[in-house]
Amino acid sequence: MVTTSGKKSFMASIDWLTIVLYLALLAMGWMSICGACYEYGEPKDLLSLASFSTRTGMQLVWIASSIVLGVIVLMLDDRIFDTFAYLIYGVLLILLFATPFLTHDIKGSLSWIKVGSFSIQPAEFAKFATSLALAKFMGTYGFRLQGSWKNLFMCIALMVVPMVLIVLQKETGSALVYLSLFLMLYREGMPGSVLFIGIAAVAYIIVGLRFSEIMLLGGLVSLGDVLVVLMIILFSLGMVFVYCRPSALIKAQEHSRSTMVSLHSLRLRRYFYIGLFAIGSLAIHVSASTLVDHLADHQKKRVLVLLGLRDDPNGVGYNQIQAKIAIGSGGLAGKGFLNGTQTKLKYVPEQETDFIFCTVGEEQGFIGSAIVLTLFLGLLWRLIYVSERQPTAFGRVYGYCVFSIFTFHVVINVGMVLGLMPVIGIPLPFFSYGGSSLWGFTLLLFLFLRIDAGRTRLLH
Amino acid sequence: MVDYSLNNRKYVLGFSVAFILIIYLVRLFSLQLMSDDYKMRADSNAFMRRILFPARGAITDRNGKLLVYNQPAYDVMVVMKEQVGVDTIHLCRSLGITREWYERRMKEIKNTVGYSMHTQQVFMSQLSAKEFSNFQEKLFHFPGFYIQKRNIRQYTGPYAAHLLGDVGEVSPADIENDEYYRSGDYIGKLGVESSYERQLRGVKGSEILLRDVRGRIKGRYQNGKFDVQPIPGKNLTLSIDLELQKLGERLMQGKLGSIVAIEPATGEILCMVNAPTYDPRSMVGRQRGKRHKELSADPMKPLLNRSIMGLYPPGSTFKTSQALTFLQEGIIQPTTQYPCSHGFHFRGLKVGCHGHASPLPLVPSIATSCNGYFCWGLYHMMENRSKYRTVQDAMTRWKDYMVSMGFGYKLGVDLPGEKRGLIPNAEFYDKAYNKSWNGLTIISISIGQGEVTLTPLQIANLGATIANRGWFITPHVVREIQDEELDSLYTQKRRTMVSPIHYETVATGMQRAVEGGTCRAAYTPEYIVCGKTGTAQNRGHDHSVFMGFAPKDNPKIAIAVYVENGGWGANYGVPLGALMMEQYINGKLSPASEQKAETFANKHISYGDYVR
Incomplete structure (x- = not known):
């Protein structure tokens, strides 16, 4: 009786809405990968798209394994996250520190570790580890952020250590993600003026x-x-x-x-x-x-262009201009699945990773783009809602970490593609190609879902 | 411990995120729905419209022998926007051009009508196969440069250059006149290539290709759904007989002049020989411009199509037209005799003639080419005040006859540049002589001298008209257009003002000329030849002229031979005309004729003091 009712209440306590949003985003993400990776002239049937020899097929593998990963996380005991939070954090810091020594230079980045025939990017997993450590630290009994500069600095220190290690891997974009955690700190009582000063600067x-x-x-x-x-x-x-x-x-x-x-x-x-x-x-x-x-003139120009402050159609600004052309050519309803010309013909660089949103814009048009943005907004709002219902500070802090990280990725990535934000190379969750980032985001999200699912037990 | 003052912060965060995403939606809206600009830029990014050039129609002679066909050549194209940063020195070396040529050409391209920096422009045309393969290997060094396959014209032999014409790049004027053409296209420049340009060129097609960011072609847009296939040009069958043309060109070597032969029943031109001529094969490819310049500068004017552009006094061949006019007007009867004592002597005016029996009726007058007879005839026509109120009226009447025979105006041959010749009318003489003139003033026109000029084509057409006994079809060189009717101009009979019975008389006169008159050299027992010599007076040595047709009944060929400064009509005109007729009627020359032909082919006339 206890087990069945316990199981039933467990299934019921999972936040299915978040899972539905997650699956919807994964589906649209895979369609975009198809559009971005499709080589002109290849067959368009589903079977060849799912073939493992192609990137679309590989992404399907990542998606499937992510779902498996999510299920596994849901089956774990939620208390181990609390218990092992610092351990996980510590292990990942060591991994981050070691990564540059274990890796080959990939396009100027030192963030990849080769495991067998795959490369994984520890930085993608450091996000959830850092979130856990922050939740653990801020969930301690009697912890108070307001009026305690010491506590605030401790939190910032927890964030800054992985940031610095990631900057050392020459992944400035990924490092900046940790700044988003100030949103969580703001929710937890950091003076609003600190956030304001940061934004003002x-x-x-x-x-x-x-x-x-x-x-x-x-x-x-x-x-x-x-x-x-x-x-x-x-x-x-x-x-x-x-x-x-x-x-x-x-x-x-x-x-x-x-x-x-x-x-x-x-x-x-x-x-x-x-x-x-x-x-x-x-x-x-x-x-x-x-x-x-x-700065020398060319360096100055580079800074300005990188910040998206100056047009440079043939240089650094080229990416953003081509992205705008691809999106703008989509019109209301888009050119249709696999029919985009700009992305297909590789006018948009990094189109299956950082600039994946171009494919959405070109092939699915304004309608598709609006649907994707709405799904993301729904997910973010749901994260706030679920975080707020956490009985523990641990759960709430972790939830807001997840919210902050997703917010940063979506706002910066889409803003960059639309030419409204500086070019910062970070993936769009569930859309950008790659196993590490998908696994990283899935872990981040499902850990929270698992913590959330355990909230009822704690109430008794 | 729950701090309720922090509770509102979830709304701040939630609304901030929503606010930012709404800004993004507005941005998407303006990018995707407010302007077509990005759509157009996407198209110009990815679409490349490539012109598909149709094969130009082939040209054959009347027996189906190929004269002109197509040969692949390769043009180097450039897209200005894409060629930025190309190593010019390397490019020039690869194409074998100088830096100066490169600079000049780039400037020219930018100044052409309809220039666009996004589309392919012809940088260098007609690379040979060898140059092409050399350059093809290095092409990847030069982004923005492409190779386009084109067809260039090739000729099977060195014949009929003027008639066939050639093709060259369109001029700015061509582009302005016809929107079909783009800079770098080819257009027929002379001859049939020009006059049948519309039929020969076909219709250009186009295909839309998708090219990727490096300019590599990735395939056809929507599997070629919007492609338009080119329609090949129509083939032309000329009325020319290549063997006859060859013989004519051989006979005219080292001389100036023209031979035109017409099939009387159809108006089809059987040959159109111009001397001097040039090898049409030398006017192909990149050397065309240079070669054209050389030929233009040649004082012998080898580019001139003398057959339709040369204005010559017709000499005594013109007498046939006079006989026809006088007979029709009732000025003379076939039996009318005029005296001739070594010429026409009247009121102190003297037109000389060679010695022959006198007086003579019409037929022997034609046969002996008596000057006196035709001078008297014209005099009597001009001074006939019972028939014509004034000399002007008489002159106008005379002019109408001439015009009805195809003189004085362009015949309308299907070749560019035809000249009309000159048939003076009353106003012309009124102006020249201040209205005080009479039949004697203009007497020399009766023997094809004075103001009268004709083209060799008009002389040949006179022969064809007599052969037909009173009508002709506008001479033309194209016998058949693939899938298209000939212009009705080239199928309808045009009648002269003279009735057939008078033509019969004149034809008999011409027959007598061959059998015992001035054209004896044209005699053959095989068929009845009708002929008329001409010895056109000239500032220098006389021109040697022959007009004739054969056989007399059911004639197959009418011909005019005009050899500048060739002396008596019998010197060159008659023998050349006879050889040509034999070749066409028998399909070959007898061994004796062949020997004769060889002799004439090697005769050169000196034109040291040639001035025209």
């Missing part, structure tokens, strides 16, 4: 460089300078408005442990911080533009 750099060539006032300042200063003034005034209102100050005084702090000194302190923010902002802008100014 990125905005200064991008806006400043974007308009650095347009000179105003007879070459005295650039339009970029003016815009950045305007942004700083706007942000500062906003902060003054939000944090220095009498009501806000009184509220802060109430929260403060010592009631000795006078409103006046509290206001002064806040003005001081806002002033610090403004000066710091200016410093970031000045140092970034000075740095770029001191």
Whole structure:
């Protein structure tokens, strides 16, 4: 009785909606791989597409094995993740550290380890390991992020170690993914101002460089300078408005442990911080533009193009232009499965990995692209919902890690393909070709589903 | 411990993600639905329209002997946008061209009408097979350069250059006049190639190919669903008899002039010999331009198609047309006799003649080519005030007869550049002589001198008209167009103003000329030859002319032979005409004639002081 009812409640406690979204994305992903890898003139029937000698067939193998992997994860005891979180994290750090010594250079990347006839990329698995470690650390009883700079720095340290190791593998794109975990930290109580300052800094750099060539006032300042200063003034005034209102100050005084702090000194302190923010902002802008100014012309150009700030149709910007052409030519309903010309004829580089979304745009058109984006949005929202229902901080933190990582991948990858984001080479989950990333994402997601499925037991 | 102040942060995160993805949707919307620009750029990326050139129609002689056919040649094409960064020095070396030639050609291409940097432009045309295979191996070094197979014209022999014409690259004017042509296309430049360009060229097709990012062709768009197959050009059968043409060209070696033969019943031109001529095979491929320049500069004008462009005084051959006019107008009867004492002497005017019996009726006058007879005839016509109110009226009447015989206007042969010749009319003389002129002023036109000029084709056509006893079909060189009717111009009879009975009289006169008059050298017992000599006066040595046809009844061939500065008509005109007729009627020359032909082929006329 206990076992059957336990089994039944276990099956019922799995979040099937997430699994449906996962399978739908996998299906659309495989169709895109077919479109991207299809060689012109090959037969179009399903049997030859599934042949293992082709990339489409191989991707089918990865998909099948991922599903198996997901099922296995669901059958494990969820408590082992909690128990072995640091161990898993430690092992992966060692693996990450060792990778550059075990590998051959593949297109300038040192991130692949050869296992038999396959290559795996440990960086893809470090994501879930880091998430586990963060969940474990932040799930400790009495852990508090708010008001504890020490705890915040510990969390950031957990993130930065794998980041640095991945940068050493020359995979800057994959390393940047860990920055997305600030979203989780924000949810867990990191002051919003930290997230805001981070985003503001990125905005200064991008806006400043974007308009650095347009000179105003007879070459005295650039339009970029003016815009950045305007942004700083706007942000500062906003902060003054939000944090220095009498009501806000009184509220802060109430929260403060010592009631000795006078409103006046509290206001002064806040003005001081806002002033610090403004000066710091200016410093970031000045140092970034000075740095770029001191680069040689070709290096400067490369930085600007890499940031997506300047067109370079035959050079680095070529990828993005071809991506836009491929997507733009899709129209409303697309050219149809395997009928894309731009992707098929290899105009789009990296089209089965980083630029896979081009195939969606070209072959499935606006309708297909909108469906894919909607599926992703559904998945992300579902992750928030499921995270929020976790009874433990461990589960919630892990859930938000999954959310943050998927958000970063989707927003950056699609944004890059659409020419709205800098070119950062990271895969689109469930779409980009490759076993490592698919396994990595599956592990990341299904671990969470397993943790979630165990939530009912903990309630008793 | 649950901090409820953090609870709202899930909404911040959820809405931020939604906001960003909505921006992406807007971006997708604007990329995919707001403009066709990306679609067009995708097409120009991936589609390559390749022109499929049709094979040009082949040309055969009347017996089906091949004269002109196609031979593959290879053009080097360039797409300007793609050729950036090509090693020019290597390219020039591979193609055997100079750096200067390369620079000039690139500039020319950019200046051509309809130039596009995305499509293939002809960089260098007509590589030989050897050059092609050399370059083909190195082609991968030169992105943006392609090779396109084309057909160039090839000729089976060195004959009939003027008649066949040639093909060359279209001129900017051609492109402007006919939107069928693109820069680098070929077009018929002269001869039949030009006049039957529309039939010979066929219709271009096109195929849409898909090319990948490196310009490699990956296949045909939608399996060629939108491809258009080229329609090959139509084959032409000429009315020319190659053997006759060959003989004519051989006989005319070392001389200037023309031989035109016509089949009277059909108006089909059997041969059109021009001397000097050139080898059409030398006008093929890249050397065409150079060769054309050389020929243009030659003072003997080898490019001139004298048969239809040469304006010559017809001399005594013209007398037949006068006899016909006078008979029809009732100025003379066949029995009318005019005196001739070594010429026409009247009111101090003298037109000389050789010695013969006098007075003579019409038939022997034709046979002996009596100048006096025809001068009197014209004089009596012009001065006949009971028939014509003024000399102008008489002249107009005379002119109408001439025009009805195909003189004074272009006959309408199916070759480009035909000249009309000159038949003066009343206004012409009114202007020239300030209206004070009479029959005597213009007397020399009666013997084919003075202002009158004809082309050799018009003279041959006169022969054909007499052979037909009063009608002709516009002479033409194309006998049959594949799957197409001939223009009705070349099937309808054109009647002259003279009734057949008078033609019979003139034909008899021409028969007598062969049997005992000026054309005795043309006599053969095998069939009845009718002929008329001409010795056209000229500033230099006289031109030797012959017009004739044979056999007298059911004639098979009418001919005009015109040898510039050849002297008496009997010197060259008659014997050459006789040989030509024998060749055509018998299909070969007798051994004696063959020997004679060889002698004439080796006779050269000196044109040291030739000025035209």
